[in-house]
Amino acid sequence: MKTTVSEKEAVTIGQRNRLQYIILGLLDQRPQTGYDLTKAFDNEIGEFWQAQHSQIYPLLKRLEETGDITHEVTMTGEKLAKKQYQLTPAGHEKLVTWIGEPSPELTALKDEFILKLYFIKTADDPRLQPMLQEQILLHQRQLQHLLHRRETVFADQAAIDQAYGHYLILDHAIEREQHYVQWLERYLTPRKDS
Amino acid sequence: MKTTVSEKEAVTIGQRNRLQYIILGLLDQRPQTGYDLTKAFDNEIGEFWQAQHSQIYPLLKRLEETGDITHEVTMTGEKLAKKQYQLTPAGHEKLVTWIGEPSPELTALKDEFILKLYFIKTADDPRLQPMLQEQILLHQRQLQHLLHRRETVFADQAAIDQAYGHYLILDHAIEREQHYVQWLERYLTPRKDS
DNA sequence: TTAAAACATGTAATTAATTACATGTTTTAA
DNA sequence: TTAAAACATGTAATTAATTACATGTTTTAA
Numbered sequence: 001m002k003t004t005v006s007e008k009e010a011v012t013i014g015q016r017n018r019l020q021y022i023i024l025g026l027l028d029q030r031p032q033t034g035y036d037l038t039k040a041f042d043n044e045i046g047e048f049w050q051a052q053h054s055q056i057y058p059l060l061k062r063l064e065e066t067g068d069i070t071h072e073v074t075m076t077g078e079k080l081a082k083k084q085y086q087l088t089p090a091g092h093e094k095l096v097t098w099i100g101e102p103s104p105e106l107t108a109l110k111d112e113f114i115l116k117l118y119f120i121k122t123a124d125d126p127r128l129q130p131m132l133q134e135q136i137l138l139h140q141r142q143l144q145h146l147l148h149r150r151e152t153v154f155a156d157q158a159a160i161d162q163a164y165g166h167y168l169i170l171d172h173a174i175e176r177e178q179h180y181v182q183w184l185e186r187y188l189t190p191r192k193d194s
Numbered sequence: 195m196k197t198t199v200s201e202k203e204a205v206t207i208g209q210r211n212r213l214q215y216i217i218l219g220l221l222d223q224r225p226q227t228g229y230d231l232t233k234a235f236d237n238e239i240g241e242f243w244q245a246q247h248s249q250i251y252p253l254l255k256r257l258e259e260t261g262d263i264t265h266e267v268t269m270t271g272e273k274l275a276k277k278q279y280q281l282t283p284a285g286h287e288k289l290v291t292w293i294g295e296p297s298p299e300l301t302a303l304k305d306e307f308i309l310k311l312y313f314i315k316t317a318d319d320p321r322l323q324p325m326l327q328e329q330i331l332l333h334q335r336q337l338q339h340l341l342h343r344r345e346t347v348f349a350d351q352a353a354i355d356q357a358y359g360h361y362l363i364l365d366h367a368i369e370r371e372q373h374y375v376q377w378l379e380r381y382l383t384p385r386k387d388s
Numbered sequence: 389t390t391a392a393a394a395c396a397t398g399t400a401a402t403t404a405a406t407t408a409c410a411t412g413t414t415t416t417a418a
Numbered sequence: 419t420t421a422a423a424a425c426a427t428g429t430a431a432t433t434a435a436t437t438a439c440a441t442g443t444t445t446t447a448a
Contacts, residue, residue: 018304018306018309021309022309025312025313028313044312045312048303048304048305048308048309048312049304049309050302095313098310099310099313099314099321100321102328103306103307103310103325103328103329103332104328104332105306106332106333106336107303107304107305108244108304109242109301109303110212110242110243110301110302111242111301112212112297112299113297114242114363114366115212115215115216115242115243116292116293116297116359117359117360117362117363118219118238118239118242118359118360118363119219119222119289119293119359120293120358120359120362121356121357121358121359122355122356122358123355123358125358125359127293127294128358128359131297134296134297134298135297138297138298138300139300142300161316161317162315162316163315164314164315164316164317164319164322165310165311165312165313165314165315165319165322166311166312168311168314168381169308169311169312171377172308172374172377175373175377176370176373176374179369179370179373180366180370183365183366183369187362
Protein backbone atom coordinates (compact mmCIF):
# COMPACT_ATOMS: atom_id res chain seq x y z
CA MET A 1 0.00 0.00 0.00
CA LYS A 2 1.42 3.32 -1.05
CA THR A 3 1.25 6.38 1.08
CA THR A 4 0.91 9.81 -0.41
CA VAL A 5 2.23 13.06 0.94
CA SER A 6 -1.22 14.36 1.75
CA GLU A 7 -2.27 11.27 3.69
CA LYS A 8 -2.65 12.07 7.38
CA GLU A 9 -1.43 9.84 10.17
CA ALA A 10 -4.31 8.34 12.09
CA VAL A 11 -4.10 9.71 15.62
CA THR A 12 -4.66 7.02 18.20
CA ILE A 13 -4.01 6.72 21.91
CA GLY A 14 -3.30 3.33 23.36
CA GLN A 15 -5.78 1.79 25.78
CA ARG A 16 -2.99 1.40 28.29
CA ASN A 17 -2.36 5.11 28.44
CA ARG A 18 -3.99 5.76 31.80
CA LEU A 19 -3.32 9.46 31.87
CA GLN A 20 -5.95 10.00 29.19
CA TYR A 21 -8.64 8.61 31.49
CA ILE A 22 -7.62 10.87 34.34
CA ILE A 23 -7.92 13.83 32.01
CA LEU A 24 -11.30 12.63 30.76
CA GLY A 25 -12.47 12.06 34.33
CA LEU A 26 -11.39 15.49 35.45
CA LEU A 27 -13.03 17.15 32.46
CA ASP A 28 -16.18 15.16 33.19
CA GLN A 29 -16.43 17.09 36.46
CA ARG A 30 -16.22 20.45 34.70
CA PRO A 31 -14.53 22.09 31.71
CA GLN A 32 -10.95 23.01 32.55
CA THR A 33 -7.74 24.31 31.04
CA GLY A 34 -4.48 22.42 30.74
CA TYR A 35 -3.20 24.55 33.57
CA ASP A 36 -6.12 23.57 35.80
CA LEU A 37 -5.50 19.90 35.04
CA THR A 38 -1.81 20.30 35.81
CA LYS A 39 -2.68 21.80 39.18
CA ALA A 40 -4.95 18.87 39.97
CA PHE A 41 -1.83 16.70 39.96
CA ASP A 42 -0.32 18.91 42.65
CA ASN A 43 -3.32 18.22 44.81
CA GLU A 44 -5.46 15.12 45.22
CA ILE A 45 -4.59 13.32 41.99
CA GLY A 46 -0.93 13.66 42.96
CA GLU A 47 -1.49 11.22 45.83
CA PHE A 48 -1.82 8.36 43.36
CA TRP A 49 -0.67 9.51 39.92
CA GLN A 50 1.96 11.90 38.60
CA ALA A 51 2.06 13.97 35.42
CA GLN A 52 3.72 17.19 34.32
CA HIS A 53 2.30 19.85 32.06
CA SER A 54 4.67 18.72 29.32
CA GLN A 55 2.75 15.47 29.22
CA ILE A 56 -0.68 17.02 29.61
CA TYR A 57 -0.68 19.63 26.85
CA PRO A 58 0.34 17.23 24.05
CA LEU A 59 -2.20 14.67 25.28
CA LEU A 60 -4.97 17.28 25.26
CA LYS A 61 -4.12 17.99 21.65
CA ARG A 62 -4.27 14.30 20.77
CA LEU A 63 -7.52 13.75 22.68
CA GLU A 64 -9.02 16.56 20.64
CA GLU A 65 -7.81 14.96 17.41
CA THR A 66 -9.39 11.64 18.38
CA GLY A 67 -12.65 13.47 19.07
CA ASP A 68 -12.84 12.87 22.81
CA ILE A 69 -12.64 16.51 23.82
CA THR A 70 -13.10 19.96 22.31
CA HIS A 71 -12.01 23.38 23.47
CA GLU A 72 -13.21 26.95 23.54
CA VAL A 73 -10.93 29.93 23.84
CA THR A 74 -11.78 32.45 26.53
CA MET A 75 -9.92 35.68 27.14
CA THR A 76 -8.55 36.76 30.51
CA GLY A 77 -7.69 40.42 30.48
CA GLU A 78 -6.57 41.88 27.19
CA LYS A 79 -4.22 39.28 25.79
CA LEU A 80 -4.28 36.02 27.72
CA ALA A 81 -6.11 33.30 25.81
CA LYS A 82 -7.18 30.28 27.84
CA LYS A 83 -8.31 27.02 26.31
CA GLN A 84 -11.23 25.54 28.17
CA TYR A 85 -11.47 21.86 27.33
CA GLN A 86 -14.63 19.81 27.66
CA LEU A 87 -15.75 16.25 26.96
CA THR A 88 -17.57 15.22 23.82
CA PRO A 89 -20.21 12.46 24.08
CA ALA A 90 -17.58 10.09 22.62
CA GLY A 91 -15.11 11.11 25.32
CA HIS A 92 -17.70 10.59 28.02
CA GLU A 93 -18.49 7.17 26.62
CA LYS A 94 -14.79 6.28 26.61
CA LEU A 95 -14.53 7.26 30.28
CA VAL A 96 -17.60 5.26 31.31
CA THR A 97 -16.40 2.23 29.36
CA TRP A 98 -13.00 2.36 31.03
CA ILE A 99 -14.46 2.61 34.53
CA GLY A 100 -16.76 -0.33 33.77
CA GLU A 101 -13.97 -2.60 32.57
CA PRO A 102 -12.30 -5.07 34.92
CA SER A 103 -8.99 -3.97 36.49
CA PRO A 104 -7.18 -7.28 36.68
CA GLU A 105 -3.66 -5.96 37.07
CA LEU A 106 -1.96 -5.80 40.40
CA THR A 107 -0.13 -2.71 41.40
CA ALA A 108 3.40 -2.63 40.11
CA LEU A 109 4.80 -0.83 43.08
CA LYS A 110 8.22 0.66 42.55
CA ASP A 111 9.51 1.35 46.01
CA GLU A 112 13.25 2.03 46.06
CA PHE A 113 13.56 1.22 49.74
CA ILE A 114 12.06 -2.22 49.14
CA LEU A 115 14.54 -2.70 46.32
CA LYS A 116 17.46 -1.92 48.59
CA LEU A 117 16.09 -4.12 51.33
CA TYR A 118 16.26 -7.07 48.99
CA PHE A 119 20.03 -6.80 48.92
CA ILE A 120 20.40 -6.71 52.71
CA LYS A 121 21.24 -10.30 53.39
CA THR A 122 21.39 -10.61 57.18
CA ALA A 123 19.51 -9.19 60.15
CA ASP A 124 22.72 -7.82 61.68
CA ASP A 125 23.72 -5.79 58.61
CA PRO A 126 24.58 -2.40 60.11
CA ARG A 127 22.76 -0.58 57.30
CA LEU A 128 19.40 -2.14 58.14
CA GLN A 129 18.40 -0.19 61.25
CA PRO A 130 19.22 3.27 59.84
CA MET A 131 17.28 2.38 56.71
CA LEU A 132 14.25 1.40 58.78
CA GLN A 133 14.51 4.59 60.84
CA GLU A 134 14.66 6.74 57.73
CA GLN A 135 11.59 5.07 56.27
CA ILE A 136 9.67 5.38 59.54
CA LEU A 137 10.24 9.13 59.51
CA LEU A 138 9.28 9.35 55.85
CA HIS A 139 6.07 7.40 56.23
CA GLN A 140 5.10 9.06 59.50
CA ARG A 141 5.40 12.41 57.76
CA GLN A 142 3.32 11.13 54.83
CA LEU A 143 0.75 9.77 57.28
CA GLN A 144 0.45 13.15 58.99
CA HIS A 145 0.03 14.79 55.59
CA LEU A 146 -2.75 12.40 54.63
CA LEU A 147 -4.53 12.79 57.98
CA HIS A 148 -4.39 16.53 57.57
CA ARG A 149 -5.81 16.24 54.08
CA ARG A 150 -8.70 14.09 55.28
CA GLU A 151 -9.49 16.67 57.95
CA THR A 152 -9.52 19.56 55.51
CA VAL A 153 -11.02 17.93 52.41
CA PHE A 154 -13.58 15.74 54.20
CA ALA A 155 -14.53 17.88 57.14
CA ASP A 156 -18.19 16.90 57.06
CA GLN A 157 -20.35 14.02 55.87
CA ALA A 158 -21.60 16.03 52.89
CA ALA A 159 -18.07 16.24 51.52
CA ILE A 160 -17.72 12.48 51.85
CA ASP A 161 -21.06 11.81 50.18
CA GLN A 162 -20.27 13.74 47.05
CA ALA A 163 -16.71 12.48 46.52
CA TYR A 164 -17.09 9.02 47.98
CA GLY A 165 -14.45 7.33 45.81
CA HIS A 166 -11.93 9.99 46.66
CA TYR A 167 -12.73 9.52 50.32
CA LEU A 168 -12.19 5.77 50.00
CA ILE A 169 -8.82 6.33 48.34
CA LEU A 170 -7.68 8.67 51.06
CA ASP A 171 -8.92 6.31 53.75
CA HIS A 172 -7.06 3.48 52.08
CA ALA A 173 -3.86 5.51 51.75
CA ILE A 174 -4.03 6.44 55.45
CA GLU A 175 -4.42 2.84 56.52
CA ARG A 176 -1.64 1.75 54.21
CA GLU A 177 0.76 4.26 55.76
CA GLN A 178 -0.32 3.31 59.28
CA HIS A 179 0.39 -0.33 58.56
CA TYR A 180 3.62 0.49 56.81
CA VAL A 181 4.87 2.38 59.87
CA GLN A 182 3.72 -0.41 62.20
CA TRP A 183 5.50 -2.96 60.08
CA LEU A 184 8.72 -0.93 60.00
CA GLU A 185 8.61 -0.41 63.76
CA ARG A 186 8.24 -4.11 64.39
CA TYR A 187 11.63 -4.75 62.85
CA LEU A 188 13.27 -1.80 64.54
CA THR A 189 15.41 -2.98 67.44
CA PRO A 190 15.53 -0.43 70.25
CA ARG A 191 18.89 1.26 70.66
CA LYS A 192 20.46 1.33 74.10
CA ASP A 193 22.37 4.60 73.90
CA SER A 194 21.53 8.14 74.99
CA MET B 195 33.91 22.63 21.50
CA LYS B 196 34.07 20.73 18.23
CA THR B 197 33.37 17.08 17.90
CA THR B 198 35.17 14.92 15.41
CA VAL B 199 33.94 11.84 13.63
CA SER B 200 36.21 9.52 15.57
CA GLU B 201 35.13 10.87 18.95
CA LYS B 202 33.13 8.31 20.90
CA GLU B 203 29.99 9.06 22.81
CA ALA B 204 30.56 8.82 26.54
CA VAL B 205 28.36 6.01 27.81
CA THR B 206 26.57 6.95 30.99
CA ILE B 207 23.62 5.55 32.88
CA GLY B 208 21.47 7.89 34.89
CA GLN B 209 21.41 7.57 38.65
CA ARG B 210 17.66 7.24 38.52
CA ASN B 211 17.83 4.13 36.40
CA ARG B 212 17.00 1.64 39.14
CA LEU B 213 17.18 -1.43 36.96
CA GLN B 214 20.97 -1.12 36.83
CA TYR B 215 21.16 -1.56 40.61
CA ILE B 216 19.02 -4.68 40.54
CA ILE B 217 21.33 -6.14 37.93
CA LEU B 218 24.39 -5.17 39.97
CA GLY B 219 22.81 -6.62 43.11
CA LEU B 220 21.98 -9.90 41.42
CA LEU B 221 25.46 -10.18 39.92
CA ASP B 222 26.91 -9.47 43.37
CA GLN B 223 25.35 -12.73 44.52
CA ARG B 224 27.01 -14.74 41.72
CA PRO B 225 28.03 -14.34 38.07
CA GLN B 226 25.04 -14.81 35.80
CA THR B 227 23.92 -14.57 32.19
CA GLY B 228 21.34 -12.16 30.82
CA TYR B 229 18.98 -15.11 30.63
CA ASP B 230 19.49 -15.91 34.31
CA LEU B 231 18.79 -12.30 35.22
CA THR B 232 15.66 -12.29 33.09
CA LYS B 233 14.41 -15.37 34.89
CA ALA B 234 14.99 -13.69 38.25
CA PHE B 235 12.27 -11.22 37.26
CA ASP B 236 9.85 -14.11 36.79
CA ASN B 237 10.51 -15.16 40.35
CA GLU B 238 11.21 -13.13 43.47
CA ILE B 239 12.31 -9.86 41.87
CA GLY B 240 9.06 -9.92 39.90
CA GLU B 241 7.12 -9.34 43.13
CA PHE B 242 8.38 -5.78 43.27
CA TRP B 243 10.02 -4.88 39.94
CA GLN B 244 9.43 -5.75 36.31
CA ALA B 245 11.81 -5.95 33.37
CA GLN B 246 11.96 -7.86 30.10
CA HIS B 247 14.99 -9.31 28.41
CA SER B 248 14.83 -6.56 25.79
CA GLN B 249 15.63 -4.10 28.56
CA ILE B 250 18.22 -6.28 30.28
CA TYR B 251 20.52 -7.17 27.40
CA PRO B 252 21.12 -3.58 26.25
CA LEU B 253 21.67 -2.48 29.85
CA LEU B 254 24.23 -5.24 30.39
CA LYS B 255 26.10 -3.94 27.37
CA ARG B 256 26.04 -0.40 28.73
CA LEU B 257 27.10 -1.48 32.23
CA GLU B 258 30.06 -3.20 30.65
CA GLU B 259 30.94 -0.03 28.73
CA THR B 260 30.83 2.02 31.92
CA GLY B 261 33.16 -0.51 33.56
CA ASP B 262 30.74 -1.84 36.17
CA ILE B 263 30.64 -5.40 34.89
CA THR B 264 32.66 -7.71 32.63
CA HIS B 265 31.79 -10.97 30.97
CA GLU B 266 33.33 -14.30 30.07
CA VAL B 267 32.05 -16.54 27.34
CA THR B 268 31.43 -20.16 28.25
CA MET B 269 30.31 -22.85 25.83
CA THR B 270 27.34 -25.10 26.44
CA GLY B 271 27.45 -28.05 24.07
CA GLU B 272 29.05 -27.51 20.69
CA LYS B 273 27.72 -24.15 19.59
CA LEU B 274 25.88 -22.32 22.37
CA ALA B 275 27.93 -19.43 23.73
CA LYS B 276 26.79 -18.04 27.08
CA LYS B 277 27.96 -14.73 28.48
CA GLN B 278 28.59 -14.93 32.20
CA TYR B 279 28.57 -11.42 33.62
CA GLN B 280 30.29 -10.47 36.86
CA LEU B 281 30.84 -7.31 38.90
CA THR B 282 34.01 -5.27 38.72
CA PRO B 283 35.22 -3.54 41.92
CA ALA B 284 33.77 -0.30 40.50
CA GLY B 285 30.41 -1.99 39.98
CA HIS B 286 30.46 -3.37 43.51
CA GLU B 287 31.27 0.08 44.84
CA LYS B 288 28.38 1.57 42.85
CA LEU B 289 25.99 -0.97 44.37
CA VAL B 290 27.18 -0.36 47.93
CA THR B 291 26.96 3.40 47.46
CA TRP B 292 23.41 3.16 46.17
CA ILE B 293 22.26 0.96 49.06
CA GLY B 294 23.85 3.39 51.51
CA GLU B 295 22.14 6.46 50.10
CA PRO B 296 18.89 7.75 51.57
CA SER B 297 15.66 6.70 49.81
CA PRO B 298 13.55 9.79 50.35
CA GLU B 299 10.99 9.15 47.62
CA LEU B 300 7.61 7.76 48.41
CA THR B 301 6.25 4.96 46.32
CA ALA B 302 4.52 6.19 43.25
CA LEU B 303 1.89 3.53 43.21
CA LYS B 304 0.02 3.18 39.97
CA ASP B 305 -3.06 1.22 40.82
CA GLU B 306 -5.70 1.34 38.11
CA PHE B 307 -8.50 0.34 40.46
CA ILE B 308 -7.66 3.27 42.74
CA LEU B 309 -7.73 5.51 39.71
CA LYS B 310 -11.21 4.35 38.78
CA LEU B 311 -12.44 4.66 42.35
CA TYR B 312 -11.60 8.34 42.26
CA PHE B 313 -14.27 8.87 39.64
CA ILE B 314 -16.99 7.04 41.59
CA LYS B 315 -18.77 9.94 43.18
CA THR B 316 -21.39 8.40 45.46
CA ALA B 317 -21.67 5.38 47.74
CA ASP B 318 -24.74 4.12 45.90
CA ASP B 319 -23.08 4.05 42.48
CA PRO B 320 -24.03 0.59 41.14
CA ARG B 321 -20.52 0.05 39.81
CA LEU B 322 -18.89 0.30 43.24
CA GLN B 323 -19.78 -3.06 44.78
CA PRO B 324 -18.81 -5.18 41.76
CA MET B 325 -15.52 -3.28 41.59
CA LEU B 326 -14.83 -4.04 45.25
CA GLN B 327 -15.73 -7.70 44.76
CA GLU B 328 -13.40 -8.01 41.79
CA GLN B 329 -10.52 -6.49 43.73
CA ILE B 330 -11.16 -8.71 46.75
CA LEU B 331 -10.83 -11.79 44.57
CA LEU B 332 -7.71 -10.40 42.92
CA HIS B 333 -5.99 -9.55 46.17
CA GLN B 334 -7.06 -12.73 47.93
CA ARG B 335 -5.48 -14.69 45.10
CA GLN B 336 -2.30 -12.60 45.33
CA LEU B 337 -2.27 -13.13 49.11
CA GLN B 338 -2.51 -16.91 48.67
CA HIS B 339 0.33 -16.75 46.16
CA LEU B 340 2.53 -14.79 48.55
CA LEU B 341 1.75 -17.07 51.49
CA HIS B 342 2.64 -20.05 49.36
CA ARG B 343 5.91 -18.42 48.35
CA ARG B 344 6.82 -17.73 51.99
CA GLU B 345 6.17 -21.36 52.82
CA THR B 346 8.35 -22.64 50.01
CA VAL B 347 11.13 -20.05 49.95
CA PHE B 348 11.42 -19.54 53.70
CA ALA B 349 10.64 -22.99 55.04
CA ASP B 350 13.20 -22.82 57.84
CA GLN B 351 14.99 -20.22 59.94
CA ALA B 352 18.25 -20.75 58.02
CA ALA B 353 16.59 -19.57 54.81
CA ILE B 354 15.36 -16.44 56.60
CA ASP B 355 18.79 -15.74 58.11
CA GLN B 356 20.61 -15.71 54.81
CA ALA B 357 18.08 -13.69 52.80
CA TYR B 358 16.72 -11.50 55.56
CA GLY B 359 15.85 -8.49 53.39
CA HIS B 360 13.98 -10.67 50.96
CA TYR B 361 12.10 -12.19 53.87
CA LEU B 362 11.16 -8.74 55.14
CA ILE B 363 9.89 -7.75 51.70
CA LEU B 364 7.75 -10.85 51.43
CA ASP B 365 6.44 -10.37 54.97
CA HIS B 366 5.59 -6.77 54.13
CA ALA B 367 3.86 -7.72 50.90
CA ILE B 368 1.78 -10.33 52.72
CA GLU B 369 0.64 -7.84 55.35
CA ARG B 370 -0.12 -5.27 52.70
CA GLU B 371 -2.38 -7.70 50.86
CA GLN B 372 -4.08 -8.78 54.09
CA HIS B 373 -4.84 -5.19 54.97
CA TYR B 374 -5.92 -4.41 51.43
CA VAL B 375 -8.45 -7.25 51.52
CA GLN B 376 -9.67 -6.23 54.98
CA TRP B 377 -10.10 -2.68 53.81
CA LEU B 378 -12.02 -3.72 50.69
CA GLU B 379 -14.28 -6.01 52.73
CA ARG B 380 -15.13 -3.22 55.12
CA TYR B 381 -16.76 -1.27 52.31
CA LEU B 382 -18.48 -4.28 50.82
CA THR B 383 -22.17 -4.24 51.71
CA PRO B 384 -23.59 -7.74 52.09
CA ARG B 385 -26.03 -8.73 49.37
CA LYS B 386 -29.41 -10.13 50.36
CA ASP B 387 -30.05 -12.52 47.46
CA SER B 388 -29.37 -16.27 46.98
C1' DT C 389 4.59 51.43 41.53
C1' DT C 390 6.87 47.50 41.09
C1' DA C 391 8.63 43.07 41.89
C1' DA C 392 7.34 38.45 42.79
C1' DA C 393 4.17 34.94 42.43
C1' DA C 394 0.87 32.76 40.02
C1' DC C 395 -1.29 32.00 35.72
C1' DA C 396 -0.89 30.05 31.06
C1' DT C 397 0.83 27.22 27.02
C1' DG C 398 3.70 25.11 24.51
C1' DT C 399 8.18 22.32 22.19
C1' DA C 400 12.73 19.74 22.25
C1' DA C 401 15.67 16.41 23.86
C1' DT C 402 16.44 12.54 26.32
C1' DT C 403 15.53 8.36 28.73
C1' DA C 404 12.77 4.40 30.17
C1' DA C 405 9.79 0.85 29.10
C1' DT C 406 6.98 -2.11 26.24
C1' DT C 407 5.90 -4.84 22.28
C1' DA C 408 7.24 -7.00 18.29
C1' DC C 409 10.56 -9.01 15.38
C1' DA C 410 14.40 -12.34 14.76
C1' DT C 411 17.20 -16.46 15.17
C1' DG C 412 19.31 -20.38 16.79
C1' DT C 413 20.74 -24.44 20.43
C1' DT C 414 20.07 -27.87 23.98
C1' DT C 415 17.38 -30.64 26.92
C1' DT C 416 13.48 -33.26 28.16
C1' DA C 417 9.68 -36.13 27.84
C1' DA C 418 6.57 -38.66 25.06
C1' DT D 419 13.39 -40.42 17.27
C1' DT D 420 11.26 -36.37 17.43
C1' DA D 421 8.55 -32.62 18.92
C1' DA D 422 8.02 -29.36 22.53
C1' DA D 423 9.90 -26.81 26.06
C1' DA D 424 13.47 -24.45 27.83
C1' DC D 425 17.71 -22.18 27.05
C1' DA D 426 20.03 -18.14 25.00
C1' DT D 427 20.82 -13.44 22.86
C1' DG D 428 19.92 -9.89 20.51
C1' DT D 429 17.58 -5.50 17.60
C1' DA D 430 13.69 -2.44 15.92
C1' DA D 431 9.83 0.21 16.55
C1' DT D 432 6.90 2.48 19.36
C1' DT D 433 5.17 4.71 23.39
C1' DA D 434 5.48 6.84 27.94
C1' DA D 435 7.68 9.80 30.97
C1' DT D 436 11.00 13.15 32.52
C1' DT D 437 13.85 17.17 32.21
C1' DA D 438 15.03 21.20 30.04
C1' DC D 439 14.08 24.97 27.13
C1' DA D 440 11.06 28.89 25.88
C1' DT D 441 7.90 32.76 26.28
C1' DG D 442 4.52 35.72 27.75
C1' DT D 443 0.33 37.74 30.93
C1' DT D 444 -2.16 38.80 35.11
C1' DT D 445 -2.64 39.22 39.92
C1' DT D 446 -1.09 40.10 44.44
C1' DA D 447 1.37 41.94 48.10
C1' DA D 448 4.97 44.84 49.68
